[in-house]
Amino acid sequence: MLDQLLKKGLKTKSFSKGEMLQREGQKSAKVFIVKKGLLRSYIIDEKGKEHIYMFASEGWLASDIESQSFKSNTVLFIDAIEDSEVYILEPSDLTPNAESLEDYNLIVDTLMKRMGVMQRRILSLMSASARERYESFLQIYPELPNRVPLKMIAAYLGITPEALSTIRNKIAKNR
Amino acid sequence: MLDQLLKKGLKTKSFSKGEMLQREGQKSAKVFIVKKGLLRSYIIDEKGKEHIYMFASEGWLASDIESQSFKSNTVLFIDAIEDSEVYILEPSDLTPNAESLEDYNLIVDTLMKRMGVMQRRILSLMSASARERYESFLQIYPELPNRVPLKMIAAYLGITPEALSTIRNKIAKNR
């Protein structure tokens, strides 16, 4: 996706499982592109509950660029679910005053792909039941259930671990 | 926002209340920028229910560019809630092979603003109750309740008109 950008000699940084890449309330949001491993971005609400905004595995990116656009502090936490290697882009890298137009097209393309994922997520949160959302999650990310604990999938779907457990076993007994 | 782009001699087109600008299942998605009036983009699910994805009033845009990024057909309907005047951009206008970098920065900026709105929407759908979502809707779009029928606000919030009616009158009697 953004591979070409990375040829520019950008170095990777390593994070071990559980390590934090970004906290809530920071001034500037960086963009993390996953070379290897798995990241998650999430919020913690007033009741202390975690809600996972996105997973990012190899080739995907995790970031809070959204909060940049409002010039506000970061709202998301980002940490590593597995030992990971990531490229780190500064905000300035995203809006270059640069010369090369290909970079721009790549960026626009990447942003639009991301918006596509977000659009689907919104529509599915509005119109689909927990079970339907889980089933389409499996379609879109077939490998994630093997790498991510159930409770995180629940936090991504917007339901409780108990509810997801029940859904799973209904599917297993197909009813 | 994209005002500068529009100096390029782009013409507006008029649509009267209720008129369709885009249907589901079309090949190419255009971008509609609202000069005057109010648009909505929405899906109709299998049960025939409408779910409003976004409202677009003066200065905002309505589009299904998201589906472009997957090279798939449009999934959204777009129509006019009020008599409206809109600029119409072709997809090609969005990814110019052009010369001017300022255009690009404008586009990236616009896309990121849009993603900001989407991020907030996702997080609020996951973590907030119907009432909380309605209250923050009022904050963000204080003028829309006067221009949009209740049932459309409900379709935007992801709840039924009945539920929204109940919420309203609870707020009125503040409990």
Next chain:
DNA sequence: CGCCGAGTTGAACTGAATCAAGAAACGTGG
């Protein structure tokens, strides 16, 4: 071994959906 976090199962509860009926608002045509 014994502990601890992760997952499961079940009972009681709750916010929102559904269904139904009536009241208000709102075009449109005469």
Next chain:
DNA sequence: CCACGTTTCTTGATTCAGTTCAACTCGGCG
């Protein structure tokens, strides 16, 4: 400008998906 039918909004009764709370199992790790 009024009368009409249609859509929009409200209110209440019932149902249901998903939450909360609690108890129990299992597998890993000290």
